[in-house]
Amino acid sequence: MPSFLLLVFLLQLVIHLLNTVGKQHVNELLWLLFTKLPISQNKESQELAKLRDDVMRLNTEMRNTSAQDEFAKWAKLRRQHDKAKDKYDAKAAAQQSFRQSFDRITTAARWLGTQGLQFFCNTWYSKQPMFWLPQGWVPYGIEWVLSFPRAPVGSISVNVWAIACASVIKMVFEGGMALWTLRTGVVKVGPRRGEKVRMEAVGMGGGGAGEKKEL
Secondary structure (H helix, E strand, O other), rough: OOHHHHHHHHHHHHHHHHHHHHHHHHHHHHHHHOOOOOOOHHHHHHHHHHHHHHHHHHHHHHHOOOOOOOOHHHHHHHHHHHHHHHHHHHHHHHHHHHHHHHHHHHHHHHHHHHHHHHHHHHHOOOOOOOOOOOOOOOHHHHHHHHHHOOOOOOOOOOOHHHHHHHHHHHHHHHHHHHHHHHHHHHHOOOOOOOOOOOEEOOOHHOOOOOOEOOO
C-alpha cells in the first residue's frame, strides 16, 4: 500500500499545482507546446503570423502613401491589403475555432487526470485501509471519522488520507510563500501581488507609539 499512498499524495500535489497556476495559464502552456509539434497546425500558425505581418506592413505603406499624389500606388496597396486581411481573418477565425476545441479537450483531459482519477480512487479503494492506527490510540468516535466512509474502523480511509495530503501541501505551500514574501519584501500571490510588504514595529522603552517600517 505504500505505493498507493504515494500516488494519492502526488495526485493531490498535481491538483494543487494546477489550481495555483490557473486553468488559463495551463491551457496557454499546452497550446504553446502543441503548436511546436511538427504537425499541420504548426504550419497554420506560422502562416497566420506571416499574414498578420503582411497586413501590418501593407497598412503602414498605405498610410505613408498619398491617395491624391500617388493614387495608382495607393489603390494597388489597398487591394493587396484588403486581400491579405480577408485571408488573415478567415485563417484567424478557423484557428480560433480550433483553439476553442483544443481548450475544451485539454480541460476535459485535465479533469479526468486529476478530479476524475481522484473520484475513481476514492470510490474503488473506499473499503480498503490505507494504514492502521495503533489500537486504543484514539477514541472510537475519532476512529470512525478517520475511517469514513467505508474503511474498517481503526484504519485511515483513502478519503481522509487525500484530505490530509491536500491540507499538508497547502500549508507547506502557504508557509513557503510567506517566507519568500518576507525575504523579498514583495507580495508574490493574491490580489496584492507586486505590492511591498508593510510591517509595523512597536517601539520598545520610552518610545511609546508604534513606528511603521516599510521593507
